[in-house]
Amino acid sequence: METTLELKSDHLYMEVAERIESLIAKETFKVGDKLLSVRALSKEQGISLSTAFQAYYHLESKGLIEARPQSGYYVKFSPKHGMEEPTCCKLIEEVVPVSLDEMISSVHTDLRTRSKIHFSVSTPAPSLLPTAKLNKAVIQALRDSDDSCLNYEDFQGNVVLRQQIAKLSFNWGGVLSDDDIVITNGCLEALSLCLKAVTQPGDAVAIESPTYYGIFQVMESLGLHVVEVPSHSGDGVDLNYLEDAISRFDIKACLFVCNFNNPLGSLMPDENKRQLVELLTRKKIPLIEDDIYGELYFGKTRPKTCKVYDKEGIVLQCGSFSKSLAPGYRIGWAVPGQYKERIIALKRMNNVSTNTLLQEALSIFLQKGRYELHLRHLRKALHTQCLRYSQAISEYFPEDTKVTRPQGGFSLWIENHEKIDAFKLHKRALKHDIGIAPGHIFSTQGQFQNYFRISYGLPWTDHIDHGIKVLGDLIKKF
Numbered sequence: 001m002e003t004t005l006e007l008k009s010d011h012l013y014m015e016v017a018e019r020i021e022s023l024i025a026k027e028t029f030k031v032g033d034k035l036l037s038v039r040a041l042s043k044e045q046g047i048s049l050s051t052a053f054q055a056y057y058h059l060e061s062k063g064l065i066e067a068r069p070q071s072g073y074y075v076k077f078s079p080k081h082g083m084e085e086p087t088c089c090k091l092i093e094e095v096v097p098v099s100l101d102e103m104i105s106s107v108h109t110d111l112r113t114r115s116k117i118h119f120s121v122s123t124p125a126p127s128l129l130p131t132a133k134l135n136k137a138v139i140q141a142l143r144d145s146d147d148s149c150l151n152y153e154d155f156q157g158n159v160v161l162r163q164q165i166a167k168l169s170f171n172w173g174g175v176l177s178d179d180d181i182v183i184t185n186g187c188l189e190a191l192s193l194c195l196k197a198v199t200q201p202g203d204a205v206a207i208e209s210p211t212y213y214g215i216f217q218v219m220e221s222l223g224l225h226v227v228e229v230p231s232h233s234g235d236g237v238d239l240n241y242l243e244d245a246i247s248r249f250d251i252k253a254c255l256f257v258c259n260f261n262n263p264l265g266s267l268m269p270d271e272n273k274r275q276l277v278e279l280l281t282r283k284k285i286p287l288i289e290d291d292i293y294g295e296l297y298f299g300k301t302r303p304k305t306c307k308v309y310d311k312e313g314i315v316l317q318c319g320s321f322s323k324s325l326a327p328g329y330r331i332g333w334a335v336p337g338q339y340k341e342r343i344i345a346l347k348r349m350n351n352v353s354t355n356t357l358l359q360e361a362l363s364i365f366l367q368k369g370r371y372e373l374h375l376r377h378l379r380k381a382l383h384t385q386c387l388r389y390s391q392a393i394s395e396y397f398p399e400d401t402k403v404t405r406p407q408g409g410f411s412l413w414i415e416n417h418e419k420i421d422a423f424k425l426h427k428r429a430l431k432h433d434i435g436i437a438p439g440h441i442f443s444t445q446g447q448f449q450n451y452f453r454i455s456y457g458l459p460w461t462d463h464i465d466h467g468i469k470v471l472g473d474l475i476k477k478f
Helices: 002-025 038-045 049-061 101-107 131-144 159-172 186-198 213-221 239-248 270-283 337-351 356-367 370-396 422-430 462-477
Strands: 065-068 072-075 182-184 204-209 225-232 251-256 287-290 315-320 332-335 411-415 451-455
Touching (some): 002 049, 038 049, 049 065, 131 356, 159 332, 159 356, 182 186, 182 337, 186 251, 186 287, 186 315, 186 332, 186 337, 204 213, 204 239, 225 239, 239 251, 239 270, 270 287, 315 337, 356 370, 370 462, 422 451, 422 462
Parallel strands (some): 204 251, 251 287, 287 315
Antiparallel strands (some): 411 451
């Protein structure tokens, strides 16, 4: 009975807080406006004083409101932070090879050094992950296994884990069975296998611009060339540009992140996803869909994937637990449609199978229903952190700074004055033990030189606030 009452109370304060947050987002309540007193809110909404306090405390933790001594609560920040969103760079319209290794290596130095603030790393902080429960799942996997998980797992992957992933597909509109899924060593291996399945060295692949630099490294290793397609911070890939590019270049495949692209955080509307799949189906061009951030949404429901609209098996969907649960486990998967047998054969030749123990541990963790509970907490934390980081940027950075307003994921994409060289800024920030990801590495064409990405995966602290202030000061010194 107590648990039921607690859930009801939690639901009530969140409902009140979300309605106030919505009014702040719509600027019905503007920055500086005074809100109802706790007592007045309690009376007007028919809720207890405790629930009213909880609602305001929740909004305060997000940095949206502030308590002023002897005065009450005031709106402090709006998600529409007053800063413009970044613009798209004009792309070089040609097929280009890739080589960014030296610059990427510089960004990834000393990742395990705790004294540094790693704004450059797009993963959740360990404190946001269910470490104890994952450890218990590993111990149970060892205890329950006849061979202590020492043998190879099936080429296609642990069947129970595949069943659990198939169940997750219900949330994004999928209708999968365990036989549709192939387990991989993280999402990058899934992407690599899919690219190998549908291309040959020298082929051209359409990708977003900007996009995650790890994709470039995979393509370089496979001898592929890229055609960059502009992506907008609001709705993602420019479909008109893509259709024109298809008619001008011999594009053999597309690789897009349609849900919360890294670094933009953009979310492609469902109608655009449908149009994309229909276009590529007509052109007989496979789509590799990287959906690694799909579970990290800030809205009410999980966004659909392009796979939902795939009627002929041309979409090869890839995912992973790396961004949502256990980065170091390196457990990912592919849903490769008509290319499944080819993917399994490549997987067998590449590394036989994926880690047996960790597959079994994750299957136990998911079976116990712990994943969705964890995700609810993680989404709430990331949304709060996104707002706090955005607020600090609007406070400490120059007024002409432009920042994205992501609807999910980990990343803020920041456009600075054209005279700012983000790689030089990265080098200067390292001297202050701060890591950022300069925009240069998110394009093969030397674009985005005055842009950089920071991740809000680290929980908000005074140390983080200081780090963003230092970045702002360094930018101003340019």
